[in-house]
Amino acid sequence: MIELPPELESPPVPWTRRHLLDLESLSAAEITTALDVAQSFKDATRDCKDKLPTLAGVTSVNLFFEDSTRTRTSFSLAARRLGADNIEFSASSSSVSKGETLLDTAKTIESMQIDAMVVRHRSPGAPQMLAKNLDCCVINAGDGPHEHPTQGLLDILTIRQHRGAIAGLTVALVGDIAHSRTARSNIWGLQKLGAHVIVCGPSTLVSKQWEKLGVEVSHDLDDIVARCDVLNLLRIQFERQYTRPFPSVREYALLYAMNRERMEQAKEDILIMAPGPINRGVEVTPEVADGSQSVILHQVNNGLAVRMAALYLVAKAPR
């Protein structure tokens, strides 16, 4: 068992939120606080290997209505690293399959003395609805294509670790922007911290409308790759669409896969990121995903630190 770092002995300012629902409503200072806390946890626990039982007596529940590997695992590990109890709730094996509403399910679970609920749902706004109607803390672990705040934070933390600061960097999000909660959380977070954000993908998945959020819109990866400090390669979400928004996976890969040829056009120190799960050969070729500039596995480890920070911040926030 290790000591709590001094900066974490009292709940850090400026954090008063009992829910982490999105990055849109967070200030730059709040985002920086979350990143700092995550970094402290990471440093204090040998990359989140050791336990730091600052949330002993706290119980968190993972309420996942959509499949998840890394997010779910890292939230439950994060809770345990902090000494909290963590329980898993699987939608398929529950009363949800018997027709119970989300709110009734959540209230039932909450009445088992739950302190924090980590929610993933295919509907935007589901965690917001629970936050409004429950007493416990709510963390959004992905609500449809809306937001995935801890993914945004861990992506930004990864960039900060490699570049020192976010301000002034050019970060491109490439792929299915329209259906990506990761894209939305990254856009809000990165812009608040002063990055220039490019969203790049086929015009069916990246409309000109996005410019109104302050980002640059591109449909040509070759045109932007040389300017980028970071490329975040988003997965194509086949499961969310009716008429396929591009002719074929082959053509998509030709236009948007990050491959060896495009790496040659890129800055030498470019960071290659992917929130995963990655479709090898679609948005990124294996030699790039596994190459020297890839920080994909750093992202996963940072996921643990960010989720420790998220649980800690909301659980310690004043009621």
Place this chain on the structure above:
Amino acid sequence: MSTILLKNGRLIDPSQQLDRVTNILLKDGVVASLDAQETYADRVIDATGKIVAPGLIDMHVQLREPGWEEDETIASGAAAAIVGGFTSIACIPNTEPPLDSPASIEYVRHKAARADKCNVFVIACASSGRKGEQLSEIGTLVEAGAVGFSDASRAITNPELLRRALEYTQMFDKPVLNRPELIELTHNGVMHDGMVSLVLGLAPIPAAAEDVMAARDICLCETTGGRLHLMSVSSSGTVEILRRAKARGVRTTAEIHPCNFALTDEALREFDPNCKVNPPLRSADHVAACIAGLKDGTIDVISSGHAPRASQKKMHEMTDAPFGMVSLETTLGLTATKLVRPGHLTWSQAIDKLSTTPARILGVPKGTLMVGADADVTIIDPDLPWTVDTSQYASRSSNCPFDGWKLIGKATNVIVGGVVKL
């Protein structure tokens, strides 16, 4: 011999282009005089400072019975109509079973008579079983009392069926009411396609889905010479298409629901399922275009689009919650507060869109206070401030985002066939 004297009210009757302060005498269920002396009457209602209007008519109401009584019944919907100031409503046939047989129409009329609140007219299915495949027995249904034909909130997607309906109904001089929605463009959409949907990640419903269908419907109306009423108009494109069609003399009318001029898609930011309606709450530019359309007469009618849904159905997250909003009890208040008060419409125009024109479209002998007409009267206090309280609703459902809103303007007295109902 029963008489009611409406004293000293401001009579606004667009059917006779009247707007003056007078005394009105109702006798034995009909309008007896518009210039009555202050004689003896069984009942005297002081209408000083109030508007006396021909009874309001809501031509787009879901009553949900038979089949969905957890949402609304014919009796509870009719009671809500009275509270909202309506003396007549027309129900659309999205019931279970759908209203596509004389027996089902008879059922609604019987239940409405037993409820004894407002007049209830039936808009019957345009297609048998509301399946969008073959015409319903329109002649038989007219015989049974149907005043119009529609597949309710489900658009008639098959253009040949719509063409046939527009041709066939001409024999009976009945309108075809269609919801302009191209479902291949809306799919699992939840809200208006715009910046708010982009930020929230909620599946978009593009305005073009309405416009494309409205244009198609108008073309078919024009070719057939039939009578088309576009239900639930909400987009600037549709308003413009309609405006041009009307300039050509096409026999198309259109309606809007209050939510589509009183709210924008910004309301969805709170993820309130009560704001999930179809057509969706649109962006401010569409709302402005709709208000302009109301002003210049492109949009003929204001109807509630009353769509009650039991709370257990609306208690779901956005993607799973059903569309719909209860509106009978707020339509007049929202029209007064959002259209008349800011000067978009005069009271005469508002009453025309809430009474005279819907009566004309449905071909029912209402919407007028001409001497000899049915004594259906709505008395409106245009300056009465009130607060929407869904817990007090007469409607069985309370799916309404206006709870707690302060509105100005309300019906204070409602008379149906010479009988005071409110």
